[in-house]
Amino acid sequence: MSVLTSRPVLRWALPAGLVAVVLGGGALVTTMQASADVRLPPRSAAQLLVDVQTARLEGVSGTVVERADLGLIALPPGIGGGAAGSSGIDLASLISGSNTMRVWYSGKDKARVALIRSNGESDIVHNGTDTWLWNSRDNTATHYQESDKDARPHPEAAPSGLPADLPKTPQEAADRVLAALDPTTVVTTDSNALVAKHKAYQLVLRPRDTASLVAEVRIAIDGDAHVPIQLQVFAKGDPNKAAFEIGFTQVSFKRPDDGVFAFNPPPGAKVTEGSDKAGADKAGAPGGTRELKPGNVTKPAGPAAEPKSTVIGKGWTAVLVTRLPQDANAPRDDRAAAMQGLLGRLPQVHGAFGTGRVLSAKLFTVLLLDDGRVLVGAVNQDALISAASNPAAALK
Amino acid sequence: MSAVELRARPSTRFFRSELWLIFGRRRNWVGMAVLAAVPVLLIIAVKVSPPGGGGGPDFVNQITQNGVFAALAALTLELPLFLPVAVASISADSIAGEANLGTLRYLLAVPVDRVRLLVVKFAAIAVFALAATLLVAGVGALLGLAVFGGGPLVTLSGTTLPFWAGVGRLVLVCGYLTVCLTAMGAIGMFVSTLTEQPIGATIATLVLTVGSEILDAIPQLAVIHRYLPTHYWLAYTDLLRDPVSYDQVVPGLWSATAYILIFGAAAWARFAGRDVTS
Incomplete structure (x- = not known):
């Protein structure tokens, strides 16, 4: 105390130290993540493609962030979002800025995607034969029912009657994909990365044609679950920052609780029944970005x-x-x-x-x-x- | 009853007198009346002309379904300016107000340890932040329930929660906003140690807060956004999703903790070594 009394300036060491700890702590976490042990058994590009196809996905839950930095001027809100009011996705935010989604997936018949806005949310909930679109902004729910006869057969449930030239094994499929890509694209792997705290392989696609503005496409594949968890597109001349990326910021491959797929339209909401075709159409092209x-x-x-x-x-x-x-x-x-x-x-x-x-x-x-x-x-x-x-x- | 015994027992008298200073002043009553007027006006407006789907913020549309939403809508409306004004004026008054009135030296002559003075002042600011938030939410919820009735709470995800679970979410929102506003109060208390003019400290704190909100709205400055004191304030809406998302709330709590520690320490560094002349 006596030192502090005689030299009061020394007291400022405490707040300054706290600032250093907070900022340095953040930087330290980033550095530790960058230098974290990301060792995984070595895998070639073809092996990775096989892994991805044979992956058995129990379930996924996590947060997906899409970020675009295309070097365009940021448009004022409202311009460029042709269908923003009805679907909740602002087209402008897709080309500059970022979007956050929460996703849940549990088997083929249970899936949910929630597009997060700062004070609202748009959801697509698929459960069995029901698909719901929910938009909190205009308080509307749209219901699509898939009748049983229209139900698309599961890919593995229709083994007979396939054309003879379809690949028989994942290995064959992977070889064909690589062969088809080869004239235009160099497919390699790169050092492993840490994505959403998961060790991941990196598959790199590089165009052979140097006239392309795309320098390379990087796909991160989870080391354990063998599922792609991040896609980055790098523009020519800017190798350090992805011009477009979409990936998990947090992900778990545990089967999510069934409760998240339950949707009943809340009282007071406008409920419309949509035909199945329109449903598939709309779900396939959110925000009119068809x-x-x-x-x-x-x-x-x-x-x-x-x-x-x-x-x-x-x-x-x-x-x-x-x-x-x-x-x-x-x-x-x-x-x-x-x-x-x-x-x-x-x-x-x-x-x-x-x-x-x-x-x-x-x-x-x-x-x-x-x-x-x-x-x-x-x-x-x-x-x-x-x-x-x-x-x-x-x-x- | 000797003096020694009195010293040994930590007394809450100073803290109670501090609370009395905040909640007993007529000017603060007026301020709180303004805070409470917003949900009242909102409910009258919604009752007179119900919002017809779309348009306003998502919460306003829900008020006619469930009165509890009046509390959330009122908090949303007051968060950018009214609540920060209230907390800024109280926190900026904490040291500079005493200095301005000339009571600070008497307080220190009692004697009150300077560290204890800061801790008590800060605790009173935190209590006020909680009281202001609960006042807005409480008036909104009670009046909303009286006018529109209660019911299940519709989350932003479109699912419905039972009435009491919905009230629980509202309490969580109030708690989160209290922590955010308390962090702002810590900044205000530090500014308050720099000057003897409470009005100057209030304005400086508000400029910092509103400035932070403006910087947060400029997409080109995305790099610094997560360091801004107000950046995570709107994350309270994540508490109204189903399931609750903690992606922003947890960093928000860390950010508030960091601001409280740093500006609390800065206030100590400034105040403990300062010559108090007034």
């Missing part, structure tokens, strides 16, 4: 020109050319108008294909042509422009 596949483009309502799409190039540098549905172009409300304003700020390009605007992100580039055509690819702007000059891109 992938545009070639030949599978939804027709717009009305007499607009029939949209077509085509793919130019192959593998990692393939460019998708499609036509936006016309009704999506018409400004309907303030949000669409704001979107138009944002598009107007994108850099403009001219060429034989006409004029258009370019949206460049770390992993992909989008070329929006003024005539309504859209080109998307994991390539840079020049490659997109040359694809746009390709006669096949005219969509005629």
Whole structure:
């Protein structure tokens, strides 16, 4: 005490020390995790693929975080989330920012995904033949019942009548996947990692085509359960930080309690019965983020020109050319108008294909042509422009 | 009854007088009346024009189903500003208020050990944080139940909890928010040792709190978000999920503990060595 009385400055050592302990403690945990013992029996890429296929999954419960850092400007909330109100997923948060989900899985007929928002939640609960969609924001529950005759047979329950060329063993399937990937992709393994406190193997896919914006894709596979628990996509020129990643931050492979799959619509909620087809449709494309596949483009309502799409190039540098549905172009409300304003700020390009605007992100580039055509690819702007000059891109 | 005997027995007299200072002052009554007015206004508003699905925060839509939600909605509305204002003014007043009135030197001349003074002041701040939270929640819950009636509590996950389990969740929420606000009170108490102007300390504490909330809303600063004192405050909604998620609540409690320890120690470092002239 006498030292402290004569030199009061020394007292500040206590709060300063506490700050150091708190910050240093956090850093220490990170370092310890980075240098933790992640030794696992060595496995080749083919062996890992076999492991993944033969894994018997009892159940999973955990938290999944999706993070995107695509180098795009963060959009103000409300813009870009076309269906945010109804489904709870904001499209804007998928391309910049992060989403947190809690997932539970117990066998084929019990699964639940909860999308966490700061003061709400959207759930998809599947239990037996019932599927419920719940949204706390508008207090709605939608019920889909799968009738028994529509019930999809379990893959292992239909061993007969398969085409002869289907792989017989997981080993064969793994070999075929690797063979199919080989012309475009280098498949290797990397040093093991620690994901969600689980030791994990790392499978690395690297495009052979150097024009691709994707530098590599890393898939972490749990060392014990042999289940993929993290996927990271690294952009060219930024090898330290994943441009997109989705993975567990906390995971347990114990079978979750059956209680988490029980869902009864709460009193006061708006309950709608949906047809099974629409259910599968909606569950497959949450938030209207339905992938545009070639030949599978939804027709717009009305007499607009029939949209077509085509793919130019192959593998990692393939460019998708499609036509936006016309009704999506018409400004309907303030949000669409704001979107138009944002598009107007994108850099403009001219060429034989006409004029258009370019949206460049770390992993992909989008070329929006003024005539309504859209080109998307994991390539840079020049490659997109040359694809746009390709006669096949005219969509005629 | 000698003086020696009196010293040996730890007395709660100082703590009781401190609580009386906080809860007996008329200005604090007015402050608490403002806190209690928010759930009252909210319930009147919902009763007059029930929210028609969608729009407001998720809790407000539920009030007409279960009055307990009025408590949660009121806490949600008051958490960004009203509750921090209340705790900031009380905690900033703790040392600077005594110094400003000129009573600090008499208090130390009693004599009260400076460490004990800080501990008692901090304990009183914690009690006030609890009282403020319970006041908002209590007024909201009781009036909500009286106007809209009770019932099972609908969690954010869409499942229903029995009435008393729902009340239990509300108590957990109050407990968590009390810890969060107490951490803010520790910052306020430290600021209070720096000055003799309680109003200055109040404003400084509020600037820190609101500034932290603003920084927390800027996505480009995501790197520092988890170090901000208010970052985990909204995690109380995780207590209303089914099953309860502790992914944010547990770090929130650690963060609050760290802030209490660091700013409590800083307040001691400043106050124990300071010349008290007023």
